[in-house]
Amino acid sequence: MPTISVDEHTKVEWEEKLTRYFSDDDARTGIHVSDLTLCLRQTILTRLYTPSIPAMGALRFLFGRAFEKLVFSIMLPEATQELEVSEGGIEGHIDFGSEPYDFECKFSWKYVKDDPSDLFEENFWWLDQAGQYAVMRRRTACKFAVIHVQPIPTLMIYHVEWTTRELSDIWERATRGRDYIIGIQEKLKVDPDDMSVLPMRLPSPLSGKMCKGCGVYDICMSLPPKKRRKE
Numbered sequence: 001m002p003t004i005s006v007d008e009h010t011k012v013e014w015e016e017k018l019t020r021y022f023s024d025d026d027a028r029t030g031i032h033v034s035d036l037t038l039c040l041r042q043t044i045l046t047r048l049y050t051p052s053i054p055a056m057g058a059l060r061f062l063f064g065r066a067f068e069k070l071v072f073s074i075m076l077p078e079a080t081q082e083l084e085v086s087e088g089g090i091e092g093h094i095d096f097g098s099e100p101y102d103f104e105c106k107f108s109w110k111y112v113k114d115d116p117s118d119l120f121e122e123n124f125w126w127l128d129q130a131g132q133y134a135v136m137r138r139r140t141a142c143k144f145a146v147i148h149v150q151p152i153p154t155l156m157i158y159h160v161e162w163t164t165r166e167l168s169d170i171w172e173r174a175t176r177g178r179d180y181i182i183g184i185q186e187k188l189k190v191d192p193d194d195m196s197v198l199p200m201r202l203p204s205p206l207s208g209k210m211c212k213g214c215g216v217y218d219i220c221m222s223l224p225p226k227k228r229r230k231e
């Protein structure tokens, strides 16, 4: 048996490269579907500060990209990758714009569930995001291609069908979020130092799930935790 050891030096070097590669130096502009589906505080902070993506987040991103590339080249070569959509000042990119259904590609570290609704409940933002796309595309259904990594990689295709009422609720939430973000941006234009206007930090247990890979975690924690009434 040869001598085997962990090469910490190269590991750290690679992690730093990954982090740099996926960190976004350009200030984010416009309002995107993804800005409205997770943490609104993060949405504002990523416009004020340069996010720093942890190596773990960068790796997950890389997995997702590799999977999308595979789906595009083998399964859906006729689809439009990253199809641009926009409505009511909200912009988005559908993973694969296709007929008659658009596709979203996801990676899941969870086992395949007996009831697929459980998977979508745990990842509620997937449906918020895809629901906004459905509204923009005047559709009521879409498909998800999901690789479940554990216990052995398994590809699942899920069909999602909304009622018009469900889609109208999703769109109503999205436009409310859009207006809220615009309102905060306006206040920050008047007083850029007034961080008391920031949205609240995510409450537990959501924070446990979402904050781990957040690119503005340190900044978020160094600022007031929630909106305060001005003196």
Ligand code: SF4
Pocket: 039, 040, 041, 042, 043, 045, 200, 201, 202, 207, 210, 211, 214, 215, 216, 217, 220, 221
């Ligand atoms: S650390 Fe959590 S609460 Fe703070 S901005 Fe990021 S996701 Fe939101």
